[in-house]
Amino acid sequence: MLELKNVKKYYTVGETVTKALDDVTIGFRQKEFVAILGTSGSGKTTLLNVIGGLDNYDSGDLVINGQSTKAFKDSEWDAYRNNSIGFVFQSYNLISHLGILDNVKLGMTLSGVSKDEKHQRAVDALERVGLKDHLNKKPNQLSGGQMQRVAIARALANDPDILLCDEPTGALDTETSVQIMDLIKELSEEKLVIMVTHNPELAREYASRIVRLSDGKVITDSKPYEEADKDNRFQLKKTQMSFLTALNLSFNNLRTKKGRTFLTAFASSIGIISIAIVLSLSTGFQHQIDSTQAETVSAFPISMSRVASTQPTNVESPLGTTDGDYPDTQLLIAKEHIQDQVQHINPLDEAYVDYINEIDPNLIQAVGFNRPLKLNLLREVDGEVQSVVFSNAPQTETGLPNAADMTSLLGVSTPVIPTDVEGNSPVLVDNYDLLAGEFPTTAHDVVLVVDSNNQTNYNALRNLGLSIDPEEELDFEELLGTTVTLVNNDDFYTELPTGHFIPNQDLATIYKASDNQELRINGIVRAKADAKMAILAPGIAYSEDLLAEFIDQNRQSAIVVAQEASDVNSLSGETIDGHSREMLLSVLGGNAIPTSVQIYPKNYETKDEIITYLDAYNEGKSTEDRIIYSDLAGTMTELTGGLMDATTYVLVAFAGISLVTSMIMIGIITYTSVLERTKEIGVLKALGARKKDITRVFDAETFILGIASGVLGVSIAYLATIPINMLLENFSGLKDVARLDPVHGLLLIVTSTLLTVLGGHIPARMAAKKDAAIALRAD
Ligand code: ADP
Numbered sequence: 168m169l170e171l172k173n174v175k176k177y178y179t180v181g182e183t184v185t186k187a188l189d190d191v192t193i194g195f196r197q198k199e200f201v202a203i204l205g206t207s208g209s210g211k212t213t214l215l216n217v218i219g220g221l222d223n224y225d226s227g228d229l230v231i232n233g234q235s236t237k238a239f240k241d242s243e244w245d246a247y248r249n250n251s252i253g254f255v256f257q258s259y260n261l262i263s264h265l266g267i268l269d270n271v272k273l274g275m276t277l278s279g280v281s282k283d284e285k286h287q288r289a290v291d292a293l294e295r296v297g298l299k300d301h302l303n304k305k306p307n308q309l310s311g312g313q314m315q316r317v318a319i320a321r322a323l324a325n326d327p328d329i330l331l332c333d334e335p336t337g338a339l340d341t342e343t344s345v346q347i348m349d350l351i352k353e354l355s356e357e358k359l360v361i362m363v364t365h366n367p368e369l370a371r372e373y374a375s376r377i378v379r380l381s382d383g384k385v386i387t388d389s390k391p392y393e394e395a396d397k398d399n400r401f402q403l404k405k406t407q408m409s410f411l412t413a414l415n416l417s418f419n420n421l422r423t424k425k426g427r428t429f430l431t432a433f434a435s436s437i438g439i440i441s442i443a444i445v446l447s448l449s450t451g452f453q454h455q456i457d458s459t460q461a462e463t464v465s466a467f468p469i470s471m472s473r474v475a476s477t478q479p480t481n482v483e484s485p486l487g488t489t490d491g492d493y494p495d496t497q498l499l500i501a502k503e504h505i506q507d508q509v510q511h512i513n514p515l516d517e518a519y520v521d522y523i524n525e526i527d528p529n530l531i532q533a534v535g536f537n538r539p540l541k542l543n544l545l546r547e548v549d550g551e552v553q554s555v556v557f558s559n560a561p562q563t564e565t566g567l568p569n570a571a572d573m574t575s576l577l578g579v580s581t582p583v584i585p586t587d588v589e590g591n592s593p594v595l596v597d598n599y600d601l602l603a604g605e606f607p608t609t610a611h612d613v614v615l616v617v618d619s620n621n622q623t624n625y626n627a628l629r630n631l632g633l634s635i636d637p638e639e640e641l642d643f644e645e646l647l648g649t650t651v652t653l654v655n656n657d658d659f660y661t662e663l664p665t666g667h668f669i670p671n672q673d674l675a676t677i678y679k680a681s682d683n684q685e686l687r688i689n690g691i692v693r694a695k696a697d698a699k700m701a702i703l704a705p706g707i708a709y710s711e712d713l714l715a716e717f718i719d720q721n722r723q724s725a726i727v728v729a730q731e732a733s734d735v736n737s738l739s740g741e742t743i744d745g746h747s748r749e750m751l752l753s754v755l756g757g758n759a760i761p762t763s764v765q766i767y768p769k770n771y772e773t774k775d776e777i778i779t780y781l782d783a784y785n786e787g788k789s790t791e792d793r794i795i796y797s798d799l800a801g802t803m804t805e806l807t808g809g810l811m812d813a814t815t816y817v818l819v820a821f822a823g824i825s826l827v828t829s830m831i832m833i834g835i836i837t838y839t840s841v842l843e844r845t846k847e848i849g850v851l852k853a854l855g856a857r858k859k860d861i862t863r864v865f866d867a868e869t870f871i872l873g874i875a876s877g878v879l880g881v882s883i884a885y886l887a888t889i890p891i892n893m894l895l896e897n898f899s900g901l902k903d904v905a906r907l908d909p910v911h912g913l914l915l916i917v918t919s920t921l922l923t924v925l926g927g928h929i930p931a932r933m934a935a936k937k938d939a940a941i942a943l944r945a946d
């Protein structure tokens with residue numbers, strides 16, 4: 168069942184050719200104890216290696232089960248070694264970083280036996296060789312004889328058909344040798360045992376057949392094999408090692424070299440550390456820039472008012488313009504005002520308001536409209552009904568908005584809470600703390616805004632009819648719940664026979680009118696310390712909805728209808744132009760046209776999109792019909808953002824170089840490890856490990872190293888952000904600049920692992936290609 172036919176094996180070293188096996192023809196029975204005798208260098212080990220499939224023969228044939236091995240694929244050789252062959256080496260070849268049990272389990276690991284069965288079989292095999300009491304020891308805690316027993320147990324554990332023993336007692340004293348030989352003799356009753364020895368007495372005493380080798384040739388054979396027994400066939404199963412086993416093997420190996428493993432992981436983590444720090448700094452700076460941008464766009468919204476200037480500034484330049492046409496004529500022009508400011512009336516109409524309202528809500532924080540609308544408000548003070556206003560300015564007799572009120576129309580501050588209050592206005596809730604009461608939930612809820620010193624506008628309170636003195640302190644409770652009555656135009660104004668209108672003087676009667684609405688101060692709010700959009704002026708603030716509702720109800724009121732048809736101011740009787748009439752209608756609630764619009768973008772990127780959107784409106788329109796907006800925020804921070812990006816790329820590139828360096832280092836370390844573990848590779852091969860399995864062992868090792876260095880690097884970088892932030896806060900006053908994004912951390916660990924495995928994979932491949940016979944010879 169096992170025959171060598173004219174097998175030749177030559178070794179060529181330089182010019183010298185050694186005939187290790189020279190035309191060997193020999194057959195073996197299924198169960199016998201064959202001793203191979205010969206002097207040193209006669210080819211005994213080579214013969215065993217060829218039989219065991221560890222070394223290729225050059226010519227001739229090795230026939231197994233009557234099947235030639237000439238066409239064997241790698242996987243078939245692996246299966247043969249793993250399942251049919253048990254090797255016992257002269258120098259034991261135990262893997263020193265594994266325990267005895269694990270050494271014995273190794274071969275079974277490759278044949279895919281279940282965990283429990285593996286353990287049981289290993290224990291059985293060790294009991295059989297008499298090592299029951301030493302199961303938990305490491306190889307270096309055993310004597311030579313005991314180590315050889317472990318090697319035999321390892322060979323037995325897979326229950327091979329053929330046991331190949333290369334000078335099993337070569338390194339043992341006589342007494343121990345006898346014990347080992349007894350053990351091998353016992354095994355030869357159930358297997359084919361081929362034992363190499365240069366001790367003729369041992370051979371004669373134990374073997375059932377003696378073959379003498381000399382210079383690679385069979386000289387004598389005491390019991391030559393004649394006929395093949397073709398009924399008995401080996402079972403060749405596939406072998407493979409799981410990545411988990413490889414991990415375990417490598418983990419144990421790394422554990423025996425803790426110091427070196429740690430240093431390696433640390434050294435290769437330096438690249439990760441530098442990248443992580445660069446990333447966390449740039450993330451932090453980006454964050455700072457973003458919030459500065461958001462603050463800037465909030466402080467300087469894109470705004471358009473009814474009267475715009477087409478010049479960037481309204482200031483007359485004493486130097487004249489440098490932005491002219493540079494005419495090529497001989498004429499000069501005498502001007503009264505150099506660089507005349509060109510006024511443009513923005514045709515802000517309801518169509519444009521609708522256009523603005525259709526801006527993608529994802530681009531904006533809020534849109535604010537300023538309207539000249541005058542609400543008809545009454546309040547009963549000490550039993551007497553009086554006319555009141557929501558205003559921060561001392562009131563004039565006319566009751567129309569005065570100059571001071573107009574400042575709020577410039578858009579820097581406003582009494583109107585942008586966007587609706589439905590579900591609580593995000594602008595209000597995000598930027599204001601509620602000091603008392605509730606945030607508005609309906610259009611009829613108004614809030615009192617105080618500043619960071621709890622100060623509010625004195626006039627705002629006076630204008631509500633409250634009799635207070637400057638500097639007077641009031642309890643929140645005194646103001647909460649204050650109500651004001653809103654009266655519709657038709658109740659508020661009386662038409663005179665002349666066709667003019669005057670406010671109804673009988674306030675007590677209209678105070679009771681059935682259509683009146685009650686507005687209530689329901690909350691007191693104060694801008695948060697870090698508010699980005701603290702745009703409400705101290706005083707009374709009400710929602711956009713209230714104005715919309717009022718306009719809705721009064722659009723068809725008598726005064727509005729009359730004013731729409733008249734060239735005369737319905738209240739004062741003055742003659743007015745079309746523009747003034749429209750303005751007056753806005754005051755009376757006859758239209759929803761604002762005097763100015765403020766758009767608060769989310770950030771600079773969305774601001775650009777908004778501007779594109781606004782420009783689209785002007786497309787194809789005549790100069791007169793265009794809406795001119797002003798964008799005061801400029802592009803300053805945008806530039807900073809770009810610079811920041813560029814700096815980050817450069818820094819990441821530098822940090823990347825250190826990552827590559829550590830990858831090369833890992834490669835070198837893996838290569839060293841390969842050299843160190845040559846013997847282990849040989850043993851694994853002898854046990855039937857595939858090339859892939861060997862590669863896996865080393866891939867697993869670099870995998871562990873990669874993860875370790877990644878985790879170490881990210882952790883160190885994370886810890887480093889603490890002192891870095893302290894330093895930066897000291898220097899620049901900026902808080903929490905360095906922030907390690909967890910996603911970046913995770914990505915870096917993955918990258919480190921991938922790069923490390925990549926760096927170690929090539930040496931691992933080299934290890935796998937190593938010739939097992941040569942690997943085992945190395946010491
Ligand atoms: P033995 O085990 O009988 O001492 P070997 O089978 O190890 O002898 O070696 C047989 C011959 O082949 C020796 O001359 C040895 O030097 C040579 N040889 C064995 N392995 C190699 C090798 N890997 N490279 C070169 N020569 C080798």
Ligand code: MG
Pocket residue numbers: 211212213333
């Ligand atoms: Mg030898």
